[in-house]
Amino acid sequence: MAMISNEFAQVPEGTTITEDAARFIETVRYEDIPAEAILVGRRCMIDAAGLYVAGSEEHSVHILIDDARETGGRGDARLLGGGGLKVPVAMAARILGTAGHAHDWDDTQVSVDPAHVYGLLTHPTIPPLTAALCVGQMLGGVDGRALMLAFQTGVEVESKISEWMLPQHYLSGKHSSGTVGTFGAFAAAASLLGLKGEALRAGFGIAASLAAGIRCNFGTMTKPLHVGRASENGVTAALLAQRGFSADPTALDGPWGFMAVTAGGFSPEKLAQGFGRTWSIINPGVSIKPYPCGILTHPTMDLMLRLVTEADVKPEEIDTITIHAGTNILKPIRYPIAANHLQAKFSLPAEVSMIALRRQAGKVEFSDDFVAGDAMQDMQRRVRTEFDPAIEAMGFDKVRSRIAIRRHDGSVVEGWADERYRGGPDNPMTDAEVEEKLRSCCAGVLDRAAQDQLIAFVWAITESADATQLAALLP
Numbered sequence: 001m002a003m004i005s006n007e008f009a010q011v012p013e014g015t016t017i018t019e020d021a022a023r024f025i026e027t028v029r030y031e032d033i034p035a036e037a038i039l040v041g042r043r044c045m046i047d048a049a050g051l052y053v054a055g056s057e058e059h060s061v062h063i064l065i066d067d068a069r070e071t072g073g074r075g076d077a078r079l080l081g082g083g084g085l086k087v088p089v090a091m092a093a094r095i096l097g098t099a100g101h102a103h104d105w106d107d108t109q110v111s112v113d114p115a116h117v118y119g120l121l122t123h124p125t126i127p128p129l130t131a132a133l134c135v136g137q138m139l140g141g142v143d144g145r146a147l148m149l150a151f152q153t154g155v156e157v158e159s160k161i162s163e164w165m166l167p168q169h170y171l172s173g174k175h176s177s178g179t180v181g182t183f184g185a186f187a188a189a190a191s192l193l194g195l196k197g198e199a200l201r202a203g204f205g206i207a208a209s210l211a212a213g214i215r216c217n218f219g220t221m222t223k224p225l226h227v228g229r230a231s232e233n234g235v236t237a238a239l240l241a242q243r244g245f246s247a248d249p250t251a252l253d254g255p256w257g258f259m260a261v262t263a264g265g266f267s268p269e270k271l272a273q274g275f276g277r278t279w280s281i282i283n284p285g286v287s288i289k290p291y292p293c294g295i296l297t298h299p300t301m302d303l304m305l306r307l308v309t310e311a312d313v314k315p316e317e318i319d320t321i322t323i324h325a326g327t328n329i330l331k332p333i334r335y336p337i338a339a340n341h342l343q344a345k346f347s348l349p350a351e352v353s354m355i356a357l358r359r360q361a362g363k364v365e366f367s368d369d370f371v372a373g374d375a376m377q378d379m380q381r382r383v384r385t386e387f388d389p390a391i392e393a394m395g396f397d398k399v400r401s402r403i404a405i406r407r408h409d410g411s412v413v414e415g416w417a418d419e420r421y422r423g424g425p426d427n428p429m430t431d432a433e434v435e436e437k438l439r440s441c442c443a444g445v446l447d448r449a450a451q452d453q454l455i456a457f458v459w460a461i462t463e464s465a466d467a468t469q470l471a472a473l474l475p
Contacts, residue, residue: 009260012268017164017259018252021157021183022200024275025190030145033152037279038462040286041152043434044107044125046458047288049470050438051106051126053445053454054292054363055099056081056475060221064095064228077137078471086137090235093134093185096471098228100126101177103366104345105292105441106227109159110284110424114397115167115267122162123227124286127181128154128188130231135189135238136468142192144460147467150191152281154234158184159280161252161259164270169263170215178213178226179262185234193238198249205247206237208258219335219343285425288434292366293345296329299417300348300401304355307405311413315357315379319408323348324388325401337380341366349383350376352403362440445475 005011033041055061065081068091075086080096100106101123109121132150136142162180170176186207190200210233213226241247252258259266291298300323307313325348335343338350344366353376354361370376391400399421404414420427429437435455442451454473461467 006255006260009255009264011253011255011257011260011265015253015268015271016250017161017266017271018201018204018250018257021161021187021252021275022204024157025153025187025200026196028149028153028276030149032276033149034279034282036282037152038148040281041148041155042458042461043288043431044155044281044286045129045151045461045470046434046438046455047107048100048125048129049454049458049474050441051100051103052080052096052474053438054105054441055102055224057445058099058102058224060224061095061099061102063221064098064225068092068095077134078474081475089134089138090232090239092137093130093235094228094232096134096228097126097130097185097231098224100130101224101227103292103363103441104224104294105289107289108287108295109162109280110287111163112284112397113163113267114395116163116396121170121176122158122180122184123177124155124159124162124184124281125151126227127177127185127230127234128158131185131188131234131238132192133468133471134231135192135235137471139192140468141466142468144462144464144467146192148462150188152279153191154184154186154188155281156275156279157187160273160275163273163280164266165259165263166265166267167263173215174262175213175215175218175223175226178230179211181227181230182207182211182233182237185231186237187234189235189238190241193242195238195241199241199244201249202245202247203237203241205249205251206240206245207234208251209247210237211258211262215332218332219346221342223342287421287424288429288437290423290429290437291351291361292363293351293361294333295421295423296399297333297348297351298423299399299419299421300325300329300403301351301355301361302422303401303403303415303417304352305359307403307413307415308356308359311405313356313405313407313413315375317407317409318356318379318382319406321352321356321383322404322406323352323383323385323401324391324403325385326388326392326394326396328396329399329401330385330387336385337377338371340368341371344371347380348385349380352383353379363443
């Protein structure tokens with residue numbers, strides 16, 4: 001294949017990524033989805049439902065709710081936390097999507113390509129599920145199979161684009177959950193709206209220009225807004241395309257297309273995977289997060305939990321904690337001392353300090369009051385991170401780290417993190433653990449009976465005559 005280049009990217013001539021994605025949306029049926037993908041999809045939806053509930057408590061989401069109330073508009077879809085108020089569909093998606101990512105606890109796409117820094121792909125569920133729920137409410141009467149089809153279509157399109165793009169996309173500072181998530185939301189919305197032909201292809205072009213998110217906003221309210229905007233922008237792109245709004249019909253391809261401009265290109269050899277030939281939700285799979293922070297830190301947190309539990313290390317015994325890791329962890333996890341719960345999601349000292357103090361790290365620990373408390377501030381100052389050349393040389397296909405805990409008496413407790421990430425396909429959470437995670441997210445918001453109803457609804461969602469009733473079970 002000949003190479004066409006702009007000054008900053010080289011891409012093969014004559015690719016048909018946009019056309020292939022559009023044709024997939026046009027032709028895929030519920031019956032084409034593997035049974036395993038449906039099962040994993042239900043697990044992802046249970047996880048997401050809990051995260052929507054947990055996010056409804058966040059101050060950032062309350063700001064967006066207030067803005068939506070004041071803006072008003074057509075009553076298309078239920079406003080999360082709005083007491084039954086309905087707002088325009090794209091606005092509803094903005095708030096619901098932001099809530100779903102507010103705790104940085106939503107699932108993560110897995111890659112087996114060593115060129116991809118592990119964990120730096122996308123959070124696949126929230127944008128397409130949010131778009132499907134909101135557009136489904138606008139349309140009314142969308143059954144469970146149609147909703148599941150839209151969701152799975154969005155996850156597949158989003159995940160394949162994320163996998164095929166070069167790692168430069170994330171490494172140069174884009175937040176892929178905000179950028180690529182837009183395509184997942186668009187694909188889900190387009191599926192329910194029945195977009196075809198020129199309108200569907202133009203929608204990809206609109207989505208490509210709306211896709212955004214930069215990593216400098218990690219640790220602030222704007223980071224989860226990236227996912228809220230991905231949900232909103234995907235819906236907006238579909239609605240504008242439905243009205244005949246024009247855009248480049250090959251916007252994922254070419255020297256000035258999305259992949260070239262935002263990632264420097266893509267891996268041509270991967271294009272043979274196609275959309276829906278293998279389903280990314282099961283192969284390589286998704287990781288459901290045990291902790292509400294970036295997965296790059298989770299093996300280290302699990303290691304810390306194992307060390308303090310097995311050696312019964314008390315907080316007052318700890319002199320120093322030294323974390324050895326490579327740049328795949330140390331660069332994006334950037335706060336040496338976290339002052340609030342948003343910074344704590346990107347702070348190894350904060351996360352291992354939670355484990356040292358409480359032997360857990362959940363919604364309560366990731367709160368401003370806890371993070372800013374004297375115990376957390378003191379413990380964080382006992383933690384240091386060190387770049388480890390030996391770990392760096394092992395590559396980025398796994399998340400590798402080791403910890404040494406030095407007690408005041410001079411004794412040292414140390415160990416290596418398990419490379420089988422807990423929650424990932426090689427070491428998945430059980431269905432019961434996924435349900436328990438939902439309950440921990442809902443604590444203080446929904447009572448036990450409401451939690452039971454939410455869980456039961458999602459497990460049976462493909463049999464529902466109106467699957468969007470899921471939204472009515474949220475706060």
